[in-house]
Amino acid sequence: MKPTRATVALIQMSCTENPKENIEKVCALIREAAQKGGQIIVLQELYQSLYFCDVEDYKRFSLAEPIPGPSTEYLSELAAELEIVIVASLFEKRAEGLYHNTAVVLDADGKLAGKYRKMHIPDDPGYFEKFYFTPGDLGYQAISTRYGKIGVLVCWDQWYPEAARLTALKGVDMLVYPTAIGWHNSQSEEVNDEQYQAWYTIQRSHAVANGVPVISVNRIGEEGEMKFWGQSFVTNAFGKTLNKASVDQQEILLQELDYSESDSFRTHWPFLRDRRIDSYAPLTKRFIDDDTQT
Numbered sequence: 101m102k103p104t105r106a107t108v109a110l111i112q113m114s115c116t117e118n119p120k121e122n123i124e125k126v127c128a129l130i131r132e133a134a135q136k137g138g139q140i141i142v143l144q145e146l147y148q149s150l151y152f153c154d155v156e157d158y159k160r161f162s163l164a165e166p167i168p169g170p171s172t173e174y175l176s177e178l179a180a181e182l183e184i185v186i187v188a189s190l191f192e193k194r195a196e197g198l199y200h201n202t203a204v205v206l207d208a209d210g211k212l213a214g215k216y217r218k219m220h221i222p223d224d225p226g227y228f229e230k231f232y233f234t235p236g237d238l239g240y241q242a243i244s245t246r247y248g249k250i251g252v253l254v255c256w257d258q259w260y261p262e263a264a265r266l267t268a269l270k271g272v273d274m275l276v277y278p279t280a281i282g283w284h285n286s287q288s289e290e291v292n293d294e295q296y297q298a299w300y301t302i303q304r305s306h307a308v309a310n311g312v313p314v315i316s317v318n319r320i321g322e323e324g325e326m327k328f329w330g331q332s333f334v335t336n337a338f339g340k341t342l343n344k345a346s347v348d349q350q351e352i353l354l355q356e357l358d359y360s361e362s363d364s365f366r367t368h369w370p371f372l373r374d375r376r377i378d379s380y381a382p383l384t385k386r387f388i389d390d391d392t393q394t
Contacts, residue, residue: 103246103247103248103273103359104358104359104360105356105357105358105359105360106139106140106247106248106273106356106357106359107137107138107139107140107354107355107356107357108138108139108140108141108142108274108315108334108354108355108356108357109133109134109136109137109138109139109140109141109142109352109353109354110142110315110316110317110332110333110334110345110351110352110353110355111126111129111130111133111141111142111143111144111147111317111352112144112317112318112319112320112330112332112345112349112350112351112352112353113125113126113129113144113147113319113320113350114319114320114321114328114350115147115148115149115150115151115319115321115323116150117149117150119148119149119163122147122148122149123148123171123174126143126147126148127174127178129350129352130178130182130184130186131178131182132352133184133352133354134182134184136352136354137354138184138352138354139184139185139208139247140184140185140187140245140247140248140250141184141185141186141187142187142276142278142315142317143186143187143188143189143278143317144189144278144279144280144317144318144319144332145189145201145254145255145278145279145280145319146189146190146191146201146280147188147189147278147319148163148171148190148191149163149191150323150324151280151319151323151326151328152191152232153226153227153228153229153231153232154226154227154228154323154324154325154326155228155324156228156231160232161193161199161232163191164191164192164193164199165190165191165192165193166192166193166194167190167192167194167202167204167212167215168212171188171190171204172190172204172206172212175188175204175206176206176210176211176212177210178206179206179207179208179209179210180208180209180210181210183208183209183246184208185205185206185207185208185213185245185246185247185250186205186206187203187204187205187250187252187276187278188203188204188206188278189201189202189203189254189278190202190203190204191232192217194234198234199232199233199234200217200218200233200234200236201217201218201221201229201232201233201236201254201255202215202216202217202218202236203215203216203218203252203254203276203278205243205245205250205252207245207246208245208246208247209246213243213244213245214241214243214244215238215241216236216238216240216241216243216252216253216254217234217235217236217237217238218233218235218236218253218254218255218256218257219235219236219240219253219257219263220235220256220257220259220260220263221233221234221235221256222255222256225284226284226324226325226326227256229256240253240263240266240267240270241267241270242267242270242271242272248273248274248357248359249270249271249272249273250272250273250274250276251267251268251270251272251274251275251276251312252276252277252278253267253275253276253277254277254278254279255277255278255279255280255281257277258277258279258299258302258303258306258316259302261302261305261306261309262383264306264309264310265309265310268306268310268311268312272312273312273313273357273359273362274312274313274314274315274357275306275307275310275312275313275314275315276314276315276316277303277314277315277316277317278317279316279317279318279319279332280318280319280328281299281318281328281329282319282323282326282327282328282329283295283296283326283327283329284325284326285325285326285327286325292329296329296331300331300333303316303335304335304339304341305339307335307336307337307338307339308338308339308369309371310371310372311337311338311362311365311366311369311371311372312337312362313334313335313336313337313342313357313361313362314333314334314335314339315334316332316333316334317332317353318330318331318332320347320348320349320350321348329347330345330346330347330348330349330351331344331345331346331347332344332345332351332353333345333353334353334355334357336357336361336365337361337362337364337365337366338361338365338369342355343355
């Protein structure tokens, strides 16, 4: 039977340079989240280490692992024991010299329900991800689990309405964004606020446009020149913020979602009905520079 509601738990935490410490911390927090009623547990992007993409360093490729591998093994055991779904972001070593930023979904029976490889890869000061990650080649995913159909996208994907739309069109119950984003220490408060507001607004707009809840989980803490801004949040299917974490505290954010709200919002605001799919072919172009078009 298709589930009609579920409780999501977002784990927002800081990380250290010791992967073992981070893994022990996240396992304890997963147990705590499940004890509090969390059924779908969402971890932040690349939770096992510091955000290593702040510099280009060949030694950091040693952090990667295969999927299935050690992380999916211990997460699978936790998922089965606690009867929960876990969404986890991992540094995947697919082959020698071939790496991805990959989110896995472990179902409540411990089985690997699916995985998504990050499609949009940034290359900015402090975010040198193109050095480490090959763009995803699995397409956009709708991963069925005991507690709902999950559409996972990762961090930089969250700025692209096309990614949210194509994932939503697969019939997902929610859009989930494991994230690692923060402010550079050299920036002014005005720039910091501007960047945060843009991040917060664009994700809420995906909920509005697609009629599905959005779950975004970010890390906290200062790492090098970056201060990660936390503020993980959950919206309903019309972009209303239901729950939001602090900017700098470790938290487990719990929120029950009613999937039937999607039908109500989509009925009253029929954006999917009124889409002009016959007119969208130019979206496959990089840029439309023909000024003769009318």
